[in-house]
Amino acid sequence: MHALLGENGAGKTTLMRILYGLSRPDSGTISIGGEPVRITSPADAITHGIGMVTQHFSLVGPMTVTDNVLLAGAGVGRLDRRNGRRLVVEAAERIGVGIDPDARVDRLSVGEQQRVEILKALSRDCRVLILDEPTAVLVPQDIESLFRSIRRLTDAGMGVLFISHKLREVTTISDRVSVLRRGRIVDTVATRGASIPQLAELMVGRRTVGVRRSDRQTMHDTDLDAARSIDEPDLEVDALDVPVDRPILSIRGLRLAGPSRNALDGIELTVNPGEIVGVAGVSGNGQTELVQVLSGVRHPDAGTIEVNQTDITGAAAADVIAAGLGRITEDRHACVVPHLTVEQNLVLEDLHRFRRGPFLDKRAIRAHASELIERFSIKAKPEDPVATLSGGNTQKVLLGRALSRDPLALVVSQPTRGLDVGAAEFVHTQLIARRAAGAGVLLISEDLEELLALADRIVVIYEGRLVGELPVADATPERLGLLMAGEAAA
């Protein structure tokens, strides 16, 4: 069991694509069992015994587990379903899980679907299994089960390459860790002798200071001190003029129809000034829709949303912004226009402020951009197209744009997904500083560590409903995990 650890952009995905024949290397060789092989397509990879499970499953939803597995190796002629079922059951035994070979794949949970992907790889007699960020979509209980399955495979002699940027998982499961940074393996160490800070340092190339909740109590000052201790410029945020005695963001009875069931089903939630409310949940349980509705890009079917007592239900994005809501969504490319420049993207939300007569005030736009670039340490020039920026810097552009208006309330979704440790830390300190200034923050995240570190309260969303609320002091990954799986009420 070999783990490949690296920040996003370090080259993990590229390396994986090369191994699976999706990209071609410029030079170098790949050897399997000591023999150099040439892999120019996924078919070659499969022939050489390489199996891969990506984050995005390639399953045919309306077909059964057996058919999906058969599809993976289908030749010509009649389908032998009976043999297929036997294959599925045998493979499932190898990884120690039970699975109904006749179940329709789209009726399975995400964790079960992932197992089907692994079964597909096993049915093709793979010798090396590559798992690309396999835990990103799983609840903690499923992660446990996945790890057990992986151990069974490695015990049986299979090589498993586990790609991740989550330090804790890597140290739990792997025997050896290779750390990738800027396209180079900077080190390969035995997991047993490695500590998390040591691996983190290898990953980012410098020692990091984590934003950690020193106490499970809500202690804004402590957090802010912790934030200040990190060497980031201009973190001071002037206190916002917010009424402290009532919610800054309140959501009542929010409902949004989805394809089969309600994507949002009666969401009731308030965020108070100076509070971070975390929304936990497995992806696909309504988080995306919640953010879309709050951001003003989709209209709810019922319910009301108020920001600082202004009703923004069904309002256009421009009015939502004007009401004082700052928004950062999970899909960065749906928030910035990649082929416009940094400075243009930074003013896109309030163009009317940057006009001189009928024209855009280029000097003011440039000055605005320079100021935000400085304040948010964006590594780019104002005239660079955003498309040329890294994920972290793109996120800083978004953050800068949202925060430059000093929003009273913030809706922030997966703010650190795909970011390296340094950038993630920066985002966290910014959010904490906003809370200290009195803003209310709704933080939607699939990263429980992030929620536990930042939020004052955590609510759990499951199938479009809020199924539980825990003050952070009572929240543990186990309790949240049960709620996230829809198996318990708080």
Added chain:
Amino acid sequence: MRTFVPQLVQRGREPRWLAPLLVVVAVALVYVATAAPIRAAGANPAAAYERYVFTPLTSTSSLTEVLLAATPILFTGLAVAVAFRSGYYNIGAEGQFLAGAVGASFAGLYLPDLPGPLAVPVALLLGAAAGVAWALLPALLRVNFRIDEVVTTLLLNPVALLGVQGLLNGPWRNTGSGFPVTDDFGAGYEMPPAAPGARVHLGLVIAVVIAVVIWVVLARTATGLRVRAVGLSPAAAGFSGVGVNRVLFGSALVSGGIAGLGGASQVLGVGQQLTNEVSGGYGYTGIVVATLGALSAVGVVLVALLLGDITVGAQNASLVLQLPPQMGDIIAASLLLAVVSVLVLRRYKFRLRPGRFTGEQAS
């Protein structure tokens, strides 16, 4: 032996000189590709190209013809560029152009006594309004019901052409000759010349002014930035508070208006009567002009002039070199294909890399 394999690698940022260089490469490719058919038609390619490109620019009278030929496609090219920039794929400039011609003819036929200083502006205005009206339905369908504008605008083109034919064979049939052309418009409806005594009419000036306005609006105003943002990423623009539907609707109507103005300018500038051949595909050529001109106002002006040049050159070449007149269209079409395909290479770097490990083993 060490082998080298040519390889294309994606590049991060393209250097500024690359796109113009690739256009030059495309032109060279077109020259090479069309040399064979030109030779087959019995002419020397070099001489033919001289006729196509350079001869029209050598005399004042043929230069005038070039500008005349460029005027309608400048209008339609700008119309298409404006729509495409916002991501609204208006393929209906042809129909909007015809509608504009009909609008101007309406004034010319039913208000024949209007004096010159009033007649032309009224007719142009009616033409633009007719173009907007012809663009309205697809725009409404797109904005309200998300019905693909490519299909609706395209299908309205033959409707417009049949409408023109219906008018010319019905109520607007020539009262004197009985041919399917309208009567001559009132005396005031002749477009004034662009310069005293020139054959080139005011339409060219109007088109150039529109090009300048488009350039300024896109490059310097908030509206322009909104249009570009919507065209590049409607989701991100909408998220940022830009009214995406408003931008699409607006640019669809402006596009229709410019095309309609082009139709009006054409019918008033050339012949002062409406005929079946008033457009002859200018709306479709506009798509070529806009695409070749990279949807920029400056590019559209340059390409419209180039295509006007080739059109006049093709007439000349067919007279002098006995080349078929369609050769001009072939060259224009090859140019479009070559430029569009070669420009894809902008995103790649070319390099040679050493042969692969297995390749070396084999050798």
